[in-house]
Amino acid sequence: MLEIDNLHAFYGKSHILHGVAFKVAPGEIVALLGRNGSGRSTTAKAIMGLVDTEGSIVWKGQRISGRKPFEVAHLGIGYVPESRDIFPKLTVQQNLLLGLKSGHKNPRWSFDDMYSMFPRLKEREHTEAGVLSGGEQQMLTLCRTLMGDPELIIIDEPTEGLAPKIVEQVAAFLQTLKAKRVSVLLIEQKLTIALQISDRALVMGHGSIVFDDTPAALQENRYIRREWLEV
Numbered sequence: 001m002l003e004i005d006n007l008h009a010f011y012g013k014s015h016i017l018h019g020v021a022f023k024v025a026p027g028e029i030v031a032l033l034g035r036n037g038s039g040r041s042t043t044a045k046a047i048m049g050l051v052d053t054e055g056s057i058v059w060k061g062q063r064i065s066g067r068k069p070f071e072v073a074h075l076g077i078g079y080v081p082e083s084r085d086i087f088p089k090l091t092v093q094q095n096l097l098l099g100l101k102s103g104h105k106n107p108r109w110s111f112d113d114m115y116s117m118f119p120r121l122k123e124r125e126h127t128e129a130g131v132l133s134g135g136e137q138q139m140l141t142l143c144r145t146l147m148g149d150p151e152l153i154i155i156d157e158p159t160e161g162l163a164p165k166i167v168e169q170v171a172a173f174l175q176t177l178k179a180k181r182v183s184v185l186l187i188e189q190k191l192t193i194a195l196q197i198s199d200r201a202l203v204m205g206h207g208s209i210v211f212d213d214t215p216a217a218l219q220e221n222r223y224i225r226r227e228w229l230e231v
């Protein structure tokens, strides 16, 4: 479904990704792990057309490398960046409405789906998003992106700084996506969550993929964990 091969990415003259290659299959949750600065966010930005790249990014058989971010989104790839991405002066409900893909006839998701995954958003339905807590803003960003009905959603550190109870809800949210065959590329710092819910684990180091296997294999591989994950 998503096939990345020999991907290089650049910020000006800085060469950040060095020949990244991996695949994401339909309905698969793939965890992208690594230390801060290893290149995980840059990989997400490269897929979304937000940084200069060389190499190949193919989505559903179509080459998307070099496309504009809105084109990539329109083709069915949703992106939840690390910074919570909401419209602060609009209510929760208005933010969700803005997520809807225009002209889309049979959306997979309804407002009620969002509110049943995150009941707190229902309670805050008519509240301006700018006054929500960090955790609530994260829920809203996830839901707004999902309202656009992506087939693949790339989520950058969704549980960063959240209380354990909200982390559990985000994990349940990811399981719901899986049940509905939405693929997920999950950039995570927390190894336990990534291992619990993902089908495959990728580890990045210095802008390259240094491990690509099952979560169980990563659990057993002390060398990779020590060299590339533990701080």
Ligand SMILES: Nc1ncnc2c1ncn2[C@@H]1O[C@H](COP(=O)(O)OP(=O)(O)OP(=O)(O)O)[C@@H](O)[C@H]1O
Pocket (backbone or CB within 6 Å): 011, 014, 016, 034, 035, 036, 037, 038, 039, 040, 041, 042, 043
């Ligand atoms: N806008 C930028 N301009 C120049 N260099 C950047 C920029 N953004 C990131 N970098 C550099 O690119 C490298 C990879 O960063 P990236 O953000 O992709 O890592 P990461 O694994 O996602 O970690 P983090 O969680 O800290 O963002 C780092 O060396 C970082 O300093």
